[in-house]
Structure formats: C-alpha cells, structure tokens
Amino acid sequence: MTQRIDYQTQSPELFKKFVEFSLLLKQSAIEQSIRELVDLRVSQLNACAFCVDMHVKEATQHGERALRLHHVATWRESTLFSPRERAALAWAESLTQLSAQGVPDDLYERVRTQFSEKELSDLTFQVMAINAWNRVNVGFRVVPGTYDKAFGVDKSGLF
Template sequence: MQTRMNYYQVHPTVYKQMMQLETFIKEQGLDPVLYELIKIRASQINGCAFCLDMHTRDLRKMGESEERIALLSVWRETPYYTEAEKAVLHLTEVVTQVAQHGVPQDVYDRVLQYFSEKEYMDIIMAINIINSWNRIAISTGMFPGCKG
C-alpha cells in the first residue's frame, strides 16, 4: 500500500493547526480515556483504519481492557461502559453522522445528565477534531503503519 501524499510535508501548517486543536482539548480537562473512546468510535464509523490502529494502541498503553477496546462498536450490548460513557458514545455517533438526523434532544439531554454545558462543548470539539483527523487520513490514503 502507498499513501497518496505526505500531508505533513506538503502542508505542515495543516498538521500544526490540528495539533493546536488537540492541545486545546487536552487543556480543557476531558478525561483522556473518554477522549480515546470518542476517537475510536468515530474512526469506526468513518472507516479510518489509520486512526483506529493508532487510538486502540493508545488506549492499550493507558491500561484499558481488551474487552472495552474490542467491544466498543457494540457498546450498547455490553456492560463495560459507564452510563456517562454511553451517553458520550451515543453523542459521538450522532455528531459523526449529523447529516442523517441532527442531534436529537434526548441525546443532548442525556449527555447533560453527566456533563456540564461547557463539558458538552468540549466533547463536541473532541468529536469534531477526530472527524477532521479521519477525513485527512482517509483523503490522503493513510493506513496502519504508513509514514504519512
């Protein structure tokens, strides 16, 4: 396999701007495990093999169980996620596929049972960032193990 281009070399400012967004989210205090769950779930939906590989590795390094990593795509049918995580995973799905149905009021309300409005916005930004990374990786032909 071969990438279409190395976007780091072609346009390093893109990478720099995306990394500034990553830094911004990390500075907001979003739980790092929750952020990785968001990244993996959005990457599953978007079919981004590069990001799935990266973020499942990252979650393993954080000490996450294999069950939680392997069963993330079927989070509704497993006992491995907290109610707060389930609310965020549902939000991740609807925001990633926002053109289909928008964000239903019940999804919004459920997230606000566990998170403040400011945290809701942090979560939305986290979802948007991984969706942007997915689109960059897929559009430039990145794959697990590639050099970019």
Template sequence: MSRMDMGQVAPEAYQAVLGLEKYVRANVDHRTLELVKLRASMLNGCSFCVDMHSRDALDAGESSRRLFAVAAWREAPFFDERERTALALTDAVTRLGEHGVPDEVWDAAAKLWSEKELADLVMAIATINVWNRIAVTTQAQPPLEV
C-alpha cells in the first residue's frame, strides 16, 4: 500500500512534475524515451515505474526482447548507437556520483544528438528520476491486474 498520494497531498508540485513529463513526451523520440524511463526505473529499483514503462512500451509496439535487454544493454546487440548513448547517459545521470557525468559519456552523446535533442534527453532523464524518487519514497505499487 502506498504511503501517500502525492497528487492529492501536493497537487501543485505534482502538476509541475507532470508539466515536465508532458514536455519530454512532446520533444523526445517515444521509443528512446521509453528505454530511458525503463532503464532509470530499473537502476532506481522503482517497481511501479518499471511496470508502467514496460507496459507502455509494449503497447507502443516495442519488442519484449529489447525491453528485457535494457537490464544488460551494454552487452545486448538490439540497440542502435543513439539508443546506446541515451542509455549510457541515463546510467551516468541516474547514478550521478561525486564526479558527475563522465566526459566520455557526454561527448559520445553530443556527437550523435543535436544540442536541443541532448537538452531534451537530459530533461527526460531528470524527469523519470523525479518520478522514481516520488514512487519509491511513497511506496507506490503497480496494479496487480491490468
């Protein structure tokens, strides 16, 4: 059972995060966006978001094979170069440590993504990390029946 419904308790804050979500949905390639959301949610241990984004991606036509491989994307042959740089950036931003995002990760992404695309990708990664932190903190649970 969830600790609280953030949308009920702090609706203005929830709507602000939802505004970020709407922005990234409109500005980041849907297929890449779902991979990024799934990867960050896996790293953050957010079962609510892993479930939601797996189902969303499947509903949008993504293959289950690629979705399962997100957990081991570095070894999997199913992702193109842009997706790989997006996943690497997702890992670095989500696991943001003492030294930030490594130059090699940033530089690889910057080679393949325009400055605007890269800015939007960073916003997408930041947004899913906000959602993950809300869901994990409040112990949001995925529905048992869908």
C-alpha cells in the first residue's frame, strides 16, 4: 500500500487542532483501557489498518492482554469484558454504524446504567474522534507502522 497524500503537511493547522482535540480526550472521564478498546473496535469496523495497528501496539504497551485484544472483534461472544466495557463497545458500534433509526432507546438505557452523563458525553467524543481519524487514514491510505516512533508505539515489542 502506498500513501496517497500527506494530510499532515497539506493541512497543518487542521491537523494540529485535531491532534490537540484528541490529546484532550486522554483527560476525559473514560478510563484509558476503555478508550483503547473503543478505538480498536471502531478501527476494525472502519477497516482502518493504520489505526488497528497503532491501537493494538498502544494497548499492549499499556498492559492490555493479547487475548482480550484478539477478542475485541467478537466481544459479544467473549467472556473477557466487563459490563461497562460491553456497554462502551455497543455504544461505539452503534454510533459508528448509524442506522436510519438512530441509536435505539434500549441501547441508550443499557449504556446509561454503566456511564454517568459526563462519561457518556466523553465516550461519545472518543467515538467521534476515532471515526474521524479512521476516515482520514483510510481515505489517504496511511501505511500501518509509518508513525510508530512519533506516536511512541515503537516500544510495544510487536514487530
């Protein structure tokens, strides 16, 4: 795969602001482990090889178990995820693959049993951000591993 254009160079101010937005999410009310699971699952759904690669490496560096990362694609059938993690993954999938009817009320009610209003709002911004990153990286065919050193995931040991 060959990258189409370097969007960071072509739109430096937009890129800078979006990175700032994404960095703010690290201070959100959502714990890092859930943010990482959500980023991985949304990236899988959007077939973003760059982001799947990066988020697996990042989660591994932060201590996530390999088996859980393998199970993210089949989280509904897996016994490795907590009710809170399952709610986050369901919410992320629903927002990523919006149906014509929107997000079902029963899903919203189920997610609200696991997250406060603030947490749910922050989780939604997390889903928004990873979907945007997926779209720019898929659209411009960013090659997996290209920015490992810049993102600090070159130390994951997954090479």
